[in-house]
Amino acid sequence: MDIAGEFGPFAAADGAADLETQFLVHLRDFLRREWRLLALITALSFGGGVTYVATTPPKYTATADMIIDTEKITWTHSEMSSETRSIDDAAVETELETTRSERVRRSVVHQLNLTEDPEFVGPRQGIRARIVALLTQEPGSDATSDEPMRRALSTIKNNLRVTRVGQSYVERISYTSLDPEKAAKIANTFAESYIEDQLQAKFDQIRRASEWLDERMRALRQQASDAYKAVQDFKTEKNIIIGKDGKLASDIELDQLGVALARARADTSQARAKLDRIQRVLEQRSNNMGDFSIPDPVVTDALSSPVVTKLRQQFLDDQARQAEWNAKYGVNHIAVRNLRAEMAALQSSIWDEISRIAESYKSELQITKSQEEAIDKRMMEVFQKSGATRQAQVHLRELESGAETYRGIYETFLSRFTQALQQQSFPSTEARVVTEAPAPREPSSPKIALTLAFATLCGLGFGVMSAIAREQLMNRRIHTRDQLEKLVGSACLAVLPAISKPLGRFRESDSLPFVQITEAPCFSATAEALRYMKVAIDLHPAGAKIIGITSALPGEGKTTVTAAFAAFLAGTGARTLLIDADLRSPSASRMLGYADRPGLIDMVENGLEFENLVITDPNFKFDVLASPIAARPFSSSDALNSSAIKDMLKAARNEYDYVLCDLPAVLPIVDVKATAHLFDAFILIVEWGGTSTKEILNAVRSSPLLSERLLGTVLNKADEKFLRRFEGYSDRRDAYYRESA
Numbered sequence: 001m002d003i004a005g006e007f008g009p010f011a012a013a014d015g016a017a018d019l020e021t022q023f024l025v026h027l028r029d030f031l032r033r034e035w036r037l038l039a040l041i042t043a044l045s046f047g048g049g050v051t052y053v054a055t056t057p058p059k060y061t062a063t064a065d066m067i068i069d070t071e072k073i074t075w076t077h078s079e080m081s082s083e084t085r086s087i088d089d090a091a092v093e094t095e096l097e098t099t100r101s102e103r104v105r106r107s108v109v110h111q112l113n114l115t116e117d118p119e120f121v122g123p124r125q126g127i128r129a130r131i132v133a134l135l136t137q138e139p140g141s142d143a144t145s146d147e148p149m150r151r152a153l154s155t156i157k158n159n160l161r162v163t164r165v166g167q168s169y170v171e172r173i174s175y176t177s178l179d180p181e182k183a184a185k186i187a188n189t190f191a192e193s194y195i196e197d198q199l200q201a202k203f204d205q206i207r208r209a210s211e212w213l214d215e216r217m218r219a220l221r222q223q224a225s226d227a228y229k230a231v232q233d234f235k236t237e238k239n240i241i242i243g244k245d246g247k248l249a250s251d252i253e254l255d256q257l258g259v260a261l262a263r264a265r266a267d268t269s270q271a272r273a274k275l276d277r278i279q280r281v282l283e284q285r286s287n288n289m290g291d292f293s294i295p296d297p298v299v300t301d302a303l304s305s306p307v308v309t310k311l312r313q314q315f316l317d318d319q320a321r322q323a324e325w326n327a328k329y330g331v332n333h334i335a336v337r338n339l340r341a342e343m344a345a346l347q348s349s350i351w352d353e354i355s356r357i358a359e360s361y362k363s364e365l366q367i368t369k370s371q372e373e374a375i376d377k378r379m380m381e382v383f384q385k386s387g388a389t390r391q392a393q394v395h396l397r398e399l400e401s402g403a404e405t406y407r408g409i410y411e412t413f414l415s416r417f418t419q420a421l422q423q424q425s426f427p428s429t430e431a432r433v434v435t436e437a438p439a440p441r442e443p444s445s446p447k448i449a450l451t452l453a454f455a456t457l458c459g460l461g462f463g464v465m466s467a468i469a470r471e472q473l474m475n476r477r478i479h480t481r482d483q484l485e486k487l488v489g490s491a492c493l494a495v496l497p498a499i500s501k502p503l504g505r506f507r508e509s510d511s512l513p514f515v516q517i518t519e520a521p522c523f524s525a526t527a528e529a530l531r532y533m534k535v536a537i538d539l540h541p542a543g544a545k546i547i548g549i550t551s552a553l554p555g556e557g558k559t560t561v562t563a564a565f566a567a568f569l570a571g572t573g574a575r576t577l578l579i580d581a582d583l584r585s586p587s588a589s590r591m592l593g594y595a596d597r598p599g600l601i602d603m604v605e606n607g608l609e610f611e612n613l614v615i616t617d618p619n620f621k622f623d624v625l626a627s628p629i630a631a632r633p634f635s636s637s638d639a640l641n642s643s644a645i646k647d648m649l650k651a652a653r654n655e656y657d658y659v660l661c662d663l664p665a666v667l668p669i670v671d672v673k674a675t676a677h678l679f680d681a682f683i684l685i686v687e688w689g690g691t692s693t694k695e696i697l698n699a700v701r702s703s704p705l706l707s708e709r710l711l712g713t714v715l716n717k718a719d720e721k722f723l724r725r726f727e728g729y730s731d732r733r734d735a736y737y738r739e740s741a
Contacts, residue, residue, distance in 0.1 A: 034467035041466060042459035049455025053446050061176045061444035062183035064437035066191045068095040068169050069198050069429045092164055096171055099194045100162045105153050107193040108186060115148040119178055120155045160190070170434060180439040187437035198429045213417040220410040227403035234399055254382050261375040268368040275361040282351075282358060308353045315346040477689045478696065479722070484686060484713050487693055488700055493536045493683065493712035494529030496561065497720050514591055517564035518620065525720070530568040533683065536712055537658065544680035544711065545653050548581075550663040550672050552699035556687035557716040559587040562662040570622035574657040577614070579625045582664040583636035583671070586627035592617065599626035603648065604639050610648045623656070636664075637674035649678060666699040666706070676705035683711055688718040 031038075098104070114120045161174040173190050177183035318339055325336045478484050481492040496517070517526055537544055549565075551558040559582070566578040580588040580600065589595045594615055602608045615624045625648075633639040652659045661679065666672045676682075686696060700707050 030467070034463075037467050038460065038463035041463035042456060045455045045459025045462065046452065049452045052455075053448050053451055056446045057178060058443035059176045059178055059445045060180040060183045060440040060442075061174050062180065062187040062437040062440050063172055063174045064184075064187040064191050064433060065165065065170055065172055065435040066194065066433050067431060068092065068099075068171050069431040092169065092171075096162050096164060098197070099171060099173065099190065100157070100160055102153060104190065104193045104197050105156050105160075106149070107197065108156065108189050109149065109152045111189055111193065112186065114152045114156070117152075117182075119182070120152040121148045156186070173437070175437075176444060180441070184437040184439045188433070191433045191436075195429060195431045195433075198431050202429065210417065213413055217410065217413050217417060220406060220413060224403065224406035224410050227399065227406050231399045231403050254379065257375055257379045257382060261372065261379060264368060264372040264375050268365065268372050271361060271365040271368045275358065275365050278354065278358040278361055281354060305353060305357060308350055308357075311346050311350045311353065315343055315350065318343045318346065477692060478686055478715065479689055481715065483693075484696075484715055487696060488684070488710070488713055490710050491536070491712040493714055494532040495688075495715040495718050496526060496529050496557075498688070498717040514560050514563050517560065518567045527568070529714075530565055533565055533712075533714065534569060534572070537681070540681060540711065542680065545657070546649055546659045546661065546678070546680045547711070548661045548663045548672070548676075548679035548682045549685065550682060550699075551665050551685040551687075552667050552691050552695045554585070554665045554668065556665075556685050556691060558665075558685040559591060559662050561685050561714060561716055562660050563588055563591060566622045566658075566660050567620035569658050569660075570620050575655065576622040576658045576660065577625065577652050577656045578622055579652075579659065579661045580627040581640060581661045581671075581675075583627055583633055583639060584664055584669060586629055588662040589624075589626040590629065592624060592626075594624055594626035595629045597626045597628065599628055600645070601628060601633055601639065604633070604642050604644045607644070610651055636669070637671045640671060640675045640678070646678065666702055667695060672706065673703040676703045676709070679709065681709050681711040682706055684713045685716050686713055688715050690717070 109115060109120075156175075159176040161176075163172050163174070164170070165172050173187050175183050175187040175190065177186065322336060322339050322343065325333065325339060329336055478487070481495065484492045499517070517530075537547060549558055549562045563578065566576050569576040578588065580586045582588070583601065586595065589597070589599065597615060598608065599613055603610060603613055610625075613625060615626060616622075617624055639645070649659070663675075664671050684696075684699070700710065
């Protein structure tokens, strides 16, 4: 069965609970460490608030409500095609700025004679006002006659507040003063001064507008007259005549000539048709010569002549008698011949009459042609004249348009001028006081509860920020076991407290710290820390004997810890060897008093035996392999890697229970990196609050063997009280140390 899958939700819930618990624990530890700083800054901020409340005189705020002049806003909305909310807000904000303008403030100062009021021209009240006055005062500035007015205006501006009530056209005028009656009086006077300023501004605006309109109207009147005169002069010059319907005379004449030309062309066509028909009738005479025939009857409609009709009738009557007489008397009868002669005469008369009518048709055709040509010629003349007139008419239209424009502008200005004259006699405004400001009963400032609460919150805020900043700064240095263990990834074996130094008695190079550690009571915290180190070495799985003790930087106390630890091990009865392997700065030899004795360098360079160089310290019973100060090798890393040193360490492993090597610091020189393979384990000494986390990491990561064989770390020179507060444990765990000391 998959236990993780079966209990997954519960495990997730437990993980979330653990995170919350860790957060609460960290918060508790943070407050336990930094509560003093938080309390101090909060108390200082609260004290500042109390000082401000105690030294600030009470002030009273009076409020008056007034509806602003909305005539300009309404006029703007009616004139504009698109009304927007931003325009409305901008217009209201403009009126608010007008209310708090210097002109209105100056009017209030004059009305209430505030230049003689000590509150406005006297010394500044309150700490903030005095500081501002001190900072803004120009050195060497002399008081002028305008100084009281300027100070009064500045005071009113600082204490005045004009706001809009919601989205309405009502503005709220609030003024703050030391005197409640004075605050109400100034607030009401501001409303009245705004109304008077609006009336006076409208009066001045109307007066200036009337003067400007009057002057402008005169100019427009002259311009309109000049434009109309230019139109008439141009018409006269170009001989332009316009009818009632707005058409040119030439256009009217062209229309009439067009109608007449069409009629003339119709008459000509009709006359030509009549002439053609009569000519075809006349052709019958030449074709029928010698026959008693008369024109075809179909032309009688066209030849509606009474003479032809009468002659035709006589001819037809004679023709009927001829037929009768031919049958009765014969063809050659004298009467028949006379009748034929009469019929011939009638025939000739009919054809003569038709010829005369044909001649009249010719004359009529010529007349209609002449009329048509005359009308056509006149049309050409009028058309040519009309083209020139039309070109002139374009310019005429421009002149007429200009004249109409000037006339329209003049009429508009005349209407506005009339309105301005009517408004000038009685200017009005919609601004009025809605609610007068009463004298306030309670002071508006300082607000004691709010001020003290704000001061407390500010103190807490600054305290938290200061504590966090302090924590961040301290995180760059090692102050707790947890910090060191998380950073290095190895256990912190012990914490050695800092050693107090009597002033003027010991130098830093003296052995006072070593003496104090070795003389610490056997059941003290110092002795217990050394026991932790011994137990860590004893529990090493590979049975470490050769222990290298080093630090990231010089001065972290590695030599003192090494010598004190050697004395502690020797005190337990263990065979202990202390090797001063810091060939560059053999501080262990100097501290123990063996700086002039032969030692490690003599064994490497001169081939001396190890047994002849070991010194047994008479006080602490551990053996020492010193390193003389005078003999410093050219390459300390090569010296430590020599075969003599390796043989010596092999022999020491068999003879001693513990071999402690005081190595140089890791970062300044390469000795530890070069000799890391010679040691079973390493102990890194870290100075409490002195070595940065970056330097410790660089030291551990400088050599893979050092990181791999690192047995643990020792936090040296620790401040016990500070460490106890940071690690968050009570003093009860130190009871064993105090009782046994």
